[in-house]
Amino acid sequence: MKTPREILFERHRRAEVKLDRLRRKVLAGLPASGIAAASEFNRSEKPRIRAVLTKAWRELIWPSRRAWAGVAALWLTVGAANLAMKAGFQSPPPIGAGPAREMVQGFEEQRRLLAELLPPPQTVPPTQPTRSSARPRSEGLSTVKHC
Amino acid sequence: MLVVTECEQLPVPQARAGDPAAWDVLFRRYQLPLYVYVFELVHDEQTSLDIVQETFINAVRHIGSLRGDDKFGGWLFGIAHQKCIQRWRKHTREESALEEFGAAPPEAEAGPDDLLIRQEHEQEFMRLLNRLPPVQRSVLLLHFVEDFSIEQIAEITGAAAGTVKSRLHYAKKALRKLMENENAT
Numbered sequence A: 001m002k003t004p005r006e007i008l009f010e011r012h013r014r015a016e017v018k019l020d021r022l023r024r025k026v027l028a029g030l031p032a033s034g035i036a037a038a039s040e041f042n043r044s045e046k047p048r049i050r051a052v053l054t055k056a057w058r059e060l061i062w063p064s065r066r067a068w069a070g071v072a073a074l075w076l077t078v079g080a081a082n083l084a085m086k087a088g089f090q091s092p093p094p095i096g097a098g099p100a101r102e103m104v105q106g107f108e109e110q111r112r113l114l115a116e117l118l119p120p121p122q123t124v125p126p127t128q129p130t131r132s133s134a135r136p137r138s139e140g141l142s143t144v145k146h147c
Numbered sequence B: 001m002l003v004v005t006e007c008e009q010l011p012v013p014q015a016r017a018g019d020p021a022a023w024d025v026l027f028r029r030y031q032l033p034l035y036v037y038v039f040e041l042v043h044d045e046q047t048s049l050d051i052v053q054e055t056f057i058n059a060v061r062h063i064g065s066l067r068g069d070d071k072f073g074g075w076l077f078g079i080a081h082q083k084c085i086q087r088w089r090k091h092t093r094e095e096s097a098l099e100e101f102g103a104a105p106p107e108a109e110a111g112p113d114d115l116l117i118r119q120e121h122e123q124e125f126m127r128l129l130n131r132l133p134p135v136q137r138s139v140l141l142l143h144f145v146e147d148f149s150i151e152q153i154a155e156i157t158g159a160a161a162g163t164v165k166s167r168l169h170y171a172k173k174a175l176r177k178l179m180e181n182e183n184a185t
Helices: A002-009 A013-028 A035-088 A098-117 A137-146 B012-016 B018-044 B043-059 B069-091 B119-129 B134-146 B150-157 B163-183
Strands: none
Touching: A002 B119, A002 B134, A013 B018, A013 B043, A013 B119, A098 B163, B012 B018, B012 B043, B012 B069, B012 B150, B018 B043, B018 B069, B043 B069, B069 B134, B069 B150, B119 B134, B119 B163, B134 B150, B150 B163
16 A cells, blocks of 8 residues: 555656756756856946946046036035025024014113103093983974974 | 655755755755656646756745745745646646635545555556646645645645635545546446
């Protein structure tokens, strides 16, 4: 009596020679395919990036270096001006800060002076609304008739 | 005979570090089980060898994506399984054969050795195994060849654990039934 596993493995035992060959082939190809590929990437990629940067410098920047320098200077000036403006344009001072308090004190002083110079305003007693006659309108009319 | 032991120590960390000797050990350990699994699905020697080779190369390239060294076996079979599916889709139109079976509540499954076959019935067993639909065959092979758990088979095949359980149950049942019928005639 055999288990399914035993039957399956025995049936394919002959393939082991080919599988051994295949395994050796894969292992021999390891430096080209897998493990070394990552390390080789780091090794080969750095000089490539450097070459691209050098080429860009030689072909793009260096032939018109004066123009690039002018543009760079202009940008530096704009940047500096921007920074200076930001520094000058500060946020409003908080309430109760020095200059505002002085201003309020000045106003108080002026008001006191004005109060001293000007006579005090005459107080008029509030006038009671007077009614022409306390009588009803119908009675008034009758009076006119009698006159 | 390769014996699968639970406490099997595989040099996966060394393989991660790029040690060729560690890869050699891992390939030796899995080359035949992988070949058996792939061959019984695709039924072509050269295609099977190609898939095993591609699986090994992919394993070396993508070992960084393996989460958990103890899952190396399942992960490797998962790569091979995907390669088999790619071949199926490329060369055949067996989509209908990949249809799901109804999810029945299966009983607790026994181990892969619960099915013992007499020597005179070995050929019969192989013939009947190949008569099973590919999805059932795949699950049954993973169970027989490496004694993977339901969860591991689910990870390898990309199916839900319940589906795998159901497939395994029906595959075993179908195989037993076929064998009984064959013996009766």
